[in-house]
Amino acid sequence: MAPKVSPSSSSPPLSSMHCPLVLILTLPRNRRRLATTLLHLRSHTPLTDILVVHGFDGNLAAQQHNVPPLSIDAFEAMPSLRSQNVKVYRGWPVTDDIQAARVVGSSTNTTSPENAWLQYESRFIKLWNADRLRYADFHCRRLTAGDVGCGIAHARAWDIAAAQPEGRPTIILEDDVALLPGFGDAVTSELAALALAEARWHLIHIHSSKYARRRERPFDTPENYRGSLYVAEHRKLLDAYCVSQSGARILASSGYLSHLFPVDDFIPALYSEHPRLDVMDLPCVRRARDAGFVALTFGDDDALQQGVASNRMVGSDSNRAHLIAGDFGVELGGEDCADAVTRVGHADKISKLPETCIVNIHGASLSPACAAAAAESLKRHSFVVLRLPSDGAVLANPLLHSIVDTEALWTQFFASDDDDGSIKRSCIGRGGRAGEHNELMCHGCGWTKQRLREQYHIVCGAWPAEDATSSSSPYVMPSRAVSEASRVFADCMRDVAIQIVSAITPEAVEQLPPLESDASVLDAFHYFNDSSKSANLTNMSAHTDPGLLTMTSTSFVAGLEVQDASTGAWIPVEALCSPMFDVVVFAADVLGSYGVPVCAHRVTMPTPGKESGERVSVVYELRVS
Numbered sequence: 001m002a003p004k005v006s007p008s009s010s011s012p013p014l015s016s017m018h019c020p021l022v023l024i025l026t027l028p029r030n031r032r033r034l035a036t037t038l039l040h041l042r043s044h045t046p047l048t049d050i051l052v053v054h055g056f057d058g059n060l061a062a063q064q065h066n067v068p069p070l071s072i073d074a075f076e077a078m079p080s081l082r083s084q085n086v087k088v089y090r091g092w093p094v095t096d097d098i099q100a101a102r103v104v105g106s107s108t109n110t111t112s113p114e115n116a117w118l119q120y121e122s123r124f125i126k127l128w129n130a131d132r133l134r135y136a137d138f139h140c141r142r143l144t145a146g147d148v149g150c151g152i153a154h155a156r157a158w159d160i161a162a163a164q165p166e167g168r169p170t171i172i173l174e175d176d177v178a179l180l181p182g183f184g185d186a187v188t189s190e191l192a193a194l195a196l197a198e199a200r201w202h203l204i205h206i207h208s209s210k211y212a213r214r215r216e217r218p219f220d221t222p223e224n225y226r227g228s229l230y231v232a233e234h235r236k237l238l239d240a241y242c243v244s245q246s247g248a249r250i251l252a253s254s255g256y257l258s259h260l261f262p263v264d265d266f267i268p269a270l271y272s273e274h275p276r277l278d279v280m281d282l283p284c285v286r287r288a289r290d291a292g293f294v295a296l297t298f299g300d301d302d303a304l305q306q307g308v309a310s311n312r313m314v315g316s317d318s319n320r321a322h323l324i325a326g327d328f329g330v331e332l333g334g335e336d337c338a339d340a341v342t343r344v345g346h347a348d349k350i351s352k353l354p355e356t357c358i359v360n361i362h363g364a365s366l367s368p369a370c371a372a373a374a375a376e377s378l379k380r381h382s383f384v385v386l387r388l389p390s391d392g393a394v395l396a397n398p399l400l401h402s403i404v405d406t407e408a409l410w411t412q413f414f415a416s417d418d419d420d421g422s423i424k425r426s427c428i429g430r431g432g433r434a435g436e437h438n439e440l441m442c443h444g445c446g447w448t449k450q451r452l453r454e455q456y457h458i459v460c461g462a463w464p465a466e467d468a469t470s471s472s473s474p475y476v477m478p479s480r481a482v483s484e485a486s487r488v489f490a491d492c493m494r495d496v497a498i499q500i501v502s503a504i505t506p507e508a509v510e511q512l513p514p515l516e517s518d519a520s521v522l523d524a525f526h527y528f529n530d531s532s533k534s535a536n537l538t539n540m541s542a543h544t545d546p547g548l549l550t551m552t553s554t555s556f557v558a559g560l561e562v563q564d565a566s567t568g569a570w571i572p573v574e575a576l577c578s579p580m581f582d583v584v585v586f587a588a589d590v591l592g593s594y595g596v597p598v599c600a601h602r603v604t605m606p607t608p609g610k611e612s613g614e615r616v617s618v619v620y621e622l623r624v625s
């Protein structure tokens with residue numbers, strides 16, 4: 001099932017000054033990857049200062065502005081590039097004799113064209129093993145829209161990193177890097193070792209591909225350095241790397257955007273030999289080299305042993321280079337939806353959510369206009385998808401932060417103690433009433449397990465202390481962390497739900513009981529999705545919910561389907577959503593008495609044989625009694 005949460009422990013503490021900023025470079029269409037990275041960071045690392053930077057979607061922009069293929073002039077003239085003064089380095093594509101001669105440092109006046117190409121090839125062969133000959137293609141690649149987008153995104157990241165307080169490093173992640181459980185500990189402990197030794201460094205390759213033939217030597221200055229990094233030789237791919245604040249300043253002031261070429265050729269040119277003399281001679285390269293750019297790297301073996309990071313082989317843009325040779329190169333439309341639809345395949349053949357059922361949320365809370373739009377969608381479709389912002393300091397959005405944390409913590413709970421089950425058994429509810437405070441009935445609260453799923457049920461007005469052992473408490477929370485994150489989740493969901501209901505009928509809101517007898521519920525589900533155990537491929541058959549409104553953050557493994565009241569069609573809503581960034585809201589029975597169509601919904605099981613996984617889902621229901 002989804003990543004297990006392991007307490008981050010072994011690394012030496014980093015002072016708050018040295019605690020890195022994490023920057024994730026992504027595109028709006030890659031929300032699924034972003035969600036995976038966020039979940040990893042919250043589950044496995046103590047890193048909380050996370051900033052998401054949307055790259056420039058070179059392909060999309062070129063399409064929107066009707067830029068003809070291979071027209072660098074037209075490409076540069078697009079407003080988004082012109083406003084940033086981006087100039088593509090015209091010498092990059094090596095396509096003819098003159099350029100081949102220029103690259104090897106001679107001219108066709110003194111060298112015959114064949115000679116120029118021979119010299120060009122022999123230069124590669126000298127620098128790299130024969131088995132690296134493919135590198136010649138990669139190296140000679142034409143600059144593409146994606147390369148430009150990728151270069152601009154990295155340059156944005158350097159600007160942000162350079163603006164951090166002195167001494168504060170920044171970890172830069174492309175969204176197609178797959179972080180492994182050792183990532184947080186490995187990176188923070190190396191940063192602590194560098195800080196302790198007051199070492200001078202500018203960049204650390206965390207995950208990259210080594211192209212140089214030479215062995216890398218262990219980094220050893222100053223003498224008191226106790227870390228395990230190496231001095232980098234020529235490395236390509238910038239899936240995951242770290243820059244010091246001084247390194248970022250060098251990169252940000254190099255003038256790279258005035259001679260833009262593939263960023264993963266730019267970086268190695270700063271600290272190792274680039275085979276192309278013209279590249280070595282570019283002002284942006286010379287400036288950074290003159291500053292004495294120091295690049296370090298995780299050793300390849302170490303990185304493997306520690307399980308730090310890898311490239312997402314499936315779905316990596318780099319591996320699907322189409323038009324684009326750098327990252328961010330998937331075809332338009334996004335991988336999220338297409339993959340997910342083929343996974344479920346139960347509902348009617350609907351491959352796109354109706355536009356009218358999506359409400360984009362800007363900022364941390366719901367604006368009156370968004371609440372009104374959500375209300376309209378509920379009246380028309382019986383459901384609405386709230387799309388949370390996926391750029392900037394995403395965790396500053398309390399709802400998104402609580403979604404990431406509740407998902408991580410409930411996943412950890414459900415993955416816990418498979419052997420004797422004692423943790424889970426200690427969370428079985430006692431049933432009965434909520435105790436002294438109120439008269440809420442708490443049957444079915446706490447942890448229960450059935451054939452197809454296990455579940456933790458909370459009645460909000462009777463929220464137990466995480467260690468509630470008194471007999472008056474109807475059930476026990478698994479931990480303080482689960483309780484706190486879920487509480488924030490329920491509070492955020494309640495706020496949003498009340499705003500939406502108010503936009504439909506303020507009268508219904510007046511019926512809500514006081515918080516201490518709040519009958520609303522929060523359910524965390526873990527569906528086993530073992531299709532061999534169920535003949536009809538259903539995890540929960542079609543039903544409506546009893547309260548006013550039900551809200552659920554969307555899971556990585558799709559299952560939830562809703563019936564669109566405007567057409568009667570079943571929509572595999574979750575498969576068409578981005579996990580964690582989309583919240584599905586549907587009208588429940590009580591809203592029906594106010595003229596809103598009540599949403600029938602069901603939870604399917606993945607088709608046998610299709611790639612799937614276990615599904616964790618956290619659901620909030622706003623109830624009146």
Ligand SMILES: O=C(O)CCC(=O)C(=O)O
Pocket residue numbers: 523525540545552560601603617619
């Ligand atoms: O698992 C889900 O996403 C939905 C569960 C559900 O419909 C319910 O709890 O009533």
Ligand SMILES: [Fe+2]
Pocket residue numbers: 543544545550601
């Ligand atoms: Fe339901």
